[in-house]
Amino acid sequence: MNDTTSPSSDLLQVDAPHRELLDQVLDKWSLHVLDELCGRPLRFNELRRTIPTIGQKSLTTTLRRLERNGMIERVVLQARPVAVEYRIAAVGNTLNELIDALLRWTTDNLPEVERARERFDAED
Amino acid sequence: MNDTTSPSSDLLQVDAPHRELLDQVLDKWSLHVLDELCGRPLRFNELRRTIPTIGQKSLTTTLRRLERNGMIERVVLQARPVAVEYRIAAVGNTLNELIDALLRWTTDNLPEVERARERFDAED
DNA sequence: CGGTATCCATTGCGATACTG
DNA sequence: CAGTATCGCAATGGATACCG
Numbered sequence: 001m002n003d004t005t006s007p008s009s010d011l012l013q014v015d016a017p018h019r020e021l022l023d024q025v026l027d028k029w030s031l032h033v034l035d036e037l038c039g040r041p042l043r044f045n046e047l048r049r050t051i052p053t054i055g056q057k058s059l060t061t062t063l064r065r066l067e068r069n070g071m072i073e074r075v076v077l078q079a080r081p082v083a084v085e086y087r088i089a090a091v092g093n094t095l096n097e098l099i100d101a102l103l104r105w106t107t108d109n110l111p112e113v114e115r116a117r118e119r120f121d122a123e124d
Numbered sequence: 125m126n127d128t129t130s131p132s133s134d135l136l137q138v139d140a141p142h143r144e145l146l147d148q149v150l151d152k153w154s155l156h157v158l159d160e161l162c163g164r165p166l167r168f169n170e171l172r173r174t175i176p177t178i179g180q181k182s183l184t185t186t187l188r189r190l191e192r193n194g195m196i197e198r199v200v201l202q203a204r205p206v207a208v209e210y211r212i213a214a215v216g217n218t219l220n221e222l223i224d225a226l227l228r229w230t231t232d233n234l235p236e237v238e239r240a241r242e243r244f245d246a247e248d
Numbered sequence: 249c250g251g252t253a254t255c256c257a258t259t260g261c262g263a264t265a266c267t268g
Numbered sequence: 269c270a271g272t273a274t275c276g277c278a279a280t281g282g283a284t285a286c287c288g
Binding site for chain 1: 135136140141142143145146147150152155160165191192193194195214215219222225226227229230231232233234238239240241243244245
Binding site: 045057060079080 | 250251252
């Protein structure tokens with residue numbers, strides 16, 4: 001009855017919302033932003049400085065999407081000129097250990113990956 | 125001495141290879157392909173059928189990159205016409221539990237994420 | 249400060265055709 | 269079967285200018 005040849009793969013089917021969620025949370029910039037905000041709340045331009053290569057357009061897009069998914073909160077502080085702070089939300093914080101695990105994985109396996117790349121690039 | 129305000133973030137700096145590796149392994153299609161191959165070896169066209177929405181161009185690109193990073197192995201079987209099998213490699217298999225953890229996370233948190241989206245979309 | 253709007257170059261990706 | 273090659277459109281992403 002149980003298909004042992006197939007992993008949890010069905011969750012990743014393209015029409016499945018699981019897939020969409022991972023795409024919106026693990027993408028290039030989101031992962032980085034979440035990692036920063038898990039450390040402490042940051043303002044818009046603080047984030048820009050922390051992630052120097054992100055454009056403000058991409059940062060805005062990323063923040064809006066993370067906010068929509070409930071991963072972060074946008075807090076308008078009373079100040080002049082406008083001050084906005086972004087903080088990790090409860091759900092977002094549950095990703096913290098997963099992100100750490102991913103970073104640990106890269107640290108542990110990067111040497112072997114680099115050897116693999118050299119082998120591959122030297123072929124034929 | 126220790127900066128408690130900053131997480132493991134420095135690993136994600138854009139010039140850092142950790143970042144590049146995650147980008148090449150967690151992207152849209154790679155995650156899906158890895159998940160499939162962690163279950164069992166698959167041939168090129170089997171993968172296409174398992175992931176119906178991927179084009180063969182994207183599949184080829186994804187497989188080459190995963191192979192270059194040592195995550196999967198490309199095995200040419202003796203057969204006519206050509207038969208090629210892709211299997212998870214040792215390093216790639218260390219990602220298995222991480223992928224499962226990510227999928228479990230989506231399952232656990234999707235309901236709350238969807239509520240957050242409704243709240244966000246209803247605003248203003 | 250924290251954005252939005254616009255333009256433009258680059259890239260991604262599907263569809264199609266062809267090959268060993 | 270397992271690709272490669274080419275084309276063309278659509279989406280991304282940077283640069284710049286402007287606004288509350």
